[in-house]
């Protein structure tokens with residue numbers, strides 16, 4: 274929406290200065306107010322919010338800040354299929370990766386309570402991501418509370434990647450935040466990229482446990498990841514407005530419906546989903562996902578083979594709800610089965 278670039282232009286300073294790692298109070302307050310409106314949680318903007326340059330860098334850097342390879346706490350737990358940065362952060366930090374195969378019949382939930390005690394005892398960070406990339410799976414507060422209990426009992430930092438929280442489909446229950454069940458020992462990662470279509474601005478924030486936010490802030494001072502104040506001003510305007518997020522949500526919901534119905538009519542199995550930016554579907558005819566992606570590409574359709582998101586998903590593919598509704602319809606007409 275035009276008010277966001279306008280806000281950025283208005284905030285461009287005549288004299289450029291280094292931004293602060295803590296971010297502007299205006300952005301921290303806008304983020305805390307958003308969390309209050311959307312999730313009914315009370316977050317202190319001074320101590321419990323930390324602006325980031327998009328959520329990817331913060332997700333990556335968390336492992337570098339927290340994992341201590343020489344200590345007994347060297348492991349990062351995450352679900353597979355999943356967003357690949359949880360793994361790359363762990364490996365660059367010299368930590369141990371612990372991917373957990375997410376099962377369709379268990380709702381693609383990462384269940385910490387099912388991990389061996391030996392793994393929990395050495396885990397520094399456990400990552401949750403619901404609505405889930407790539408499957409669109411969602412969870413409820415009961416699940417989140419159970420994960421928070423296991424994390425607390427085992428001294429694990431529970432990190433929740435919540436960049437798709439505002440993209441739910443028609444009539445669905447808005448996805449909850451981990452912050453609704455606790456702010457102790459947890460961090461939630463939010464982004465302007467999906468909610469406001471601001472991928473190029475690189476802006477997000479982390480919110481949660483004040484002690485963890487304080488130490489992450491101190492650590493990030495070394496990384497040069499402070500966001501320019503004019504970006505933060507535009508981001509503050511975006512977090513303060515819910516109407517544009519609702520309008521984007523309606524467009525994604527429409528694309529989701531068009532594609533799900535169109536794929537179902539062609540006999541392609543689609544995972545039912547309530548939220549997110551993706552469709553997770555089974556490759557038709559038992560073909561390998563890579564070969565099927567190539568066939569789609571020959572017809573001008575870009576899909577991501579399930580294997581891109583980790584081992585064990587080779588018979589699935591992911592569609593991103595990025596093209597226009599018209600382009601989705603055109604793609605369906607050419608869709609290979």
Ligand SMILES: Cc1ncc(COP(=O)(O)O)c(C=O)c1O
Nearest residue numbers: 327328329356406434436464466
């Ligand atoms: C699950 C997930 N988390 C985080 C990100 C990073 O988004 P950004 O860095 O734009 O905030 C993405 C981007 O696709 C994602 O899919």
